[in-house]
Amino acid sequence: MVARLYSTKPDVSFEELQKVIHGVTKKPYVLVDVREPSEVSEGKVPTAVNIPLGDVAAAFAMPSDKFIAQYRIDRPSEEEDVIFYCRSGKRSQKAIDEVARVDTSLTLRNYRGSWLDYSEKALNNKPLK
Numbered sequence: 001m002v003a004r005l006y007s008t009k010p011d012v013s014f015e016e017l018q019k020v021i022h023g024v025t026k027k028p029y030v031l032v033d034v035r036e037p038s039e040v041s042e043g044k045v046p047t048a049v050n051i052p053l054g055d056v057a058a059a060f061a062m063p064s065d066k067f068i069a070q071y072r073i074d075r076p077s078e079e080e081d082v083i084f085y086c087r088s089g090k091r092s093q094k095a096i097d098e099v100a101r102v103d104t105s106l107t108l109r110n111y112r113g114s115w116l117d118y119s120e121k122a123l124n125n126k127p128l129k
Helices: 012-022 053-061 065-070 091-101 114-122
Strands: 029-033 079-085 107-110
Touching: 012 029, 012 079, 012 114, 053 065, 053 091, 079 091, 079 114, 091 107
Parallel strands: 029 079, 079 107
Antiparallel strands: none
């Protein structure tokens, strides 16, 4: 078993995500969609920033000024929960592992249900197979 050097909390549920994105929970957060832009064009969770999985490690290794210029948000800080999601939850866990290698100060969380769960519950859509 490999010891993790970064801070983790339990996975984020749909209910918790709803509270976060609608401002009910006051904890600061950054929501990161690690899907490819072509997937994001089908829809995304409100407030999410798209950083594709292939770019995520380099993005979180960037200095703050470059991160802001590239993604138009402040680089996540240790005061925030950084919540990752993808289509089904697998790539988001890979993103957490990659980010943890370049920045151990962040609290990294996974919305394991990801887009399939969100689109079905929040948008009343049937998930794409």
